[in-house]
Amino acid sequence: MSSRPPSRTPSRSVSSASLPSRRNTVSHVSPIEQTAIDAKTAAITSACETRDLDTLASLATSSRGLINDSLRRAAWPVLLGCFREPLAEASWRHLPLHPDEAQVALDVNRAFVYYPKNGTQCPIANTTAESDKQLDRRKEELSDVIIEVLRRYPFLSYFQGYHDIVQVFLLVLARDAPLAVTRLSLFRIRDFMLPTFDPAIAQLQLLLPIIEAADPVLYNHIPKDNTFFALAGTITMFSHMVQEYSDISRLFDFFLAHDTVVPVYFFAAVILSRRDELLEIEKEDQDILHAILGKLPQPFDLEFQIARTVELHERLSPAALRSWAWWQISSSSVLKTTSTPFQITRTSLQEAEQLFHQQEKDLQRRQALQRAFVTAKLVRGRLWYYRRPTAYGIAVAVGIYAILLGRGGGTYTRYMSLGPLGDLLKRIVGVRN
Numbered sequence: 001m002s003s004r005p006p007s008r009t010p011s012r013s014v015s016s017a018s019l020p021s022r023r024n025t026v027s028h029v030s031p032i033e034q035t036a037i038d039a040k041t042a043a044i045t046s047a048c049e050t051r052d053l054d055t056l057a058s059l060a061t062s063s064r065g066l067i068n069d070s071l072r073r074a075a076w077p078v079l080l081g082c083f084r085e086p087l088a089e090a091s092w093r094h095l096p097l098h099p100d101e102a103q104v105a106l107d108v109n110r111a112f113v114y115y116p117k118n119g120t121q122c123p124i125a126n127t128t129a130e131s132d133k134q135l136d137r138r139k140e141e142l143s144d145v146i147i148e149v150l151r152r153y154p155f156l157s158y159f160q161g162y163h164d165i166v167q168v169f170l171l172v173l174a175r176d177a178p179l180a181v182t183r184l185s186l187f188r189i190r191d192f193m194l195p196t197f198d199p200a201i202a203q204l205q206l207l208l209p210i211i212e213a214a215d216p217v218l219y220n221h222i223p224k225d226n227t228f229f230a231l232a233g234t235i236t237m238f239s240h241m242v243q244e245y246s247d248i249s250r251l252f253d254f255f256l257a258h259d260t261v262v263p264v265y266f267f268a269a270v271i272l273s274r275r276d277e278l279l280e281i282e283k284e285d286q287d288i289l290h291a292i293l294g295k296l297p298q299p300f301d302l303e304f305q306i307a308r309t310v311e312l313h314e315r316l317s318p319a320a321l322r323s324w325a326w327w328q329i330s331s332s333s334v335l336k337t338t339s340t341p342f343q344i345t346r347t348s349l350q351e352a353e354q355l356f357h358q359q360e361k362d363l364q365r366r367q368a369l370q371r372a373f374v375t376a377k378l379v380r381g382r383l384w385y386y387r388r389p390t391a392y393g394i395a396v397a398v399g400i401y402a403i404l405l406g407r408g409g410g411t412y413t414r415y416m417s418l419g420p421l422g423d424l425l426k427r428i429v430g431v432r433n
Helices: 031-050 053-061 069-079 101-108 129-152 162-187 198-204 207-214 216-221 228-235 245-256 262-273 275-279 286-293 302-315 324-328 349-386 389-408 410-415 419-429
Strands: none
Touching: 031 053, 031 069, 053 069, 053 245, 069 162, 069 245, 101 129, 101 162, 129 162, 162 245, 162 349, 198 228, 198 349, 207 216, 207 262, 207 302, 207 324, 216 275, 228 262, 228 286, 245 262, 245 302, 262 275, 262 302, 275 286
16 A cells, blocks of 8 residues: 555545445346456455555455455455564463453353354354354364464453454454454554553544534434443444444455544444434433444445445544544554554564553553542642642642643653652652652
8 A cells, every 4th residue: 555645535425325235236146247256356366466555455445345255365464464474483372371361261152153154154054063063163263363362462451342353353364363363453453452441432532523524413413421332343343243244254354454443434434324313313312322323223234334434534534623532542542553554564563562562651641640630639629728828839739740740751750750849749649659
């Protein structure tokens, strides 16, 4: 993918009438359609061989995406830059246990609920003893992939729903899944694998500015107290919500070929497509609106939603939103450091690990700053009660120290110790030496 900046020219507005509906498709493929499929297959193969990210992204976005799992096995590793470096040769099984392995076991036991099933590309019959053994084997393989990634990179925190993503990669890539999942974890969903979900919630804050810019009327109608209804969808790349294997693998084609922020835009596109339905509900019925916003509409026109997402992202990029939500996101976030396949394929695993630790420090500073301001507010309130002039000075000092702490983290706490006064301020704002 070239490094040229994205076009700022808005694409043609997408409407459901401008796209073919999946309900109108038939299983029969005409000779003309087969010729088109063959041509696209050849184009995908060629783009994988030459690592042409621009062409591969365009093909992954177009109708039917990368067509089948055989082509995905070649394309997904290219989009994730797996050719850049292999995993360490040493066996992961001898590495120390990861603290989240017990939760992994619980989640893996609930895996493969929706897919694969009879009639999919990865058939498992669920009525015979042999199929039960096959399902158990798949769960064992899924557990191995997840635990290998966690043991090799123990600073990553597992989250419930991670297994939903990994099972799709396992079904598509089989033995090549561990490296692809590793790079996915470090370059695309790293924000969700930090010690807290604060970075994930920060990403969700982009939803409302997108909707406000695209449809002010709808924005004024929907709840704005929180966006947790979008959490399960965005952190799992919608693998927790989409029940058809062909749909989720096709959606992954699109996500892997585009910016790391695109899942948020996809959720926004889904909300915008439900405009009429949402506006029919009374604005005061917050619980009902939250419930609807947290689910995908049925029937779900995937190709339309993908096209709508492309249009939305091109027209209202994060920077173009001029929203405080975008500037609040850490400069070490995947949304700002490995935002495109072009950047991902040119970043090493070691560099991604450094970005993780930098983001972790940013998170700790932000949390310390929040605690400091809460403490400063509490101190100010208490000192106001006593109305002592010297007390105001201390309150101001606390506020200044809190700001310095938030801006400089360890730098200011090392070089601006302020002697005994610094020790007092540290105790007030809760900083440990």
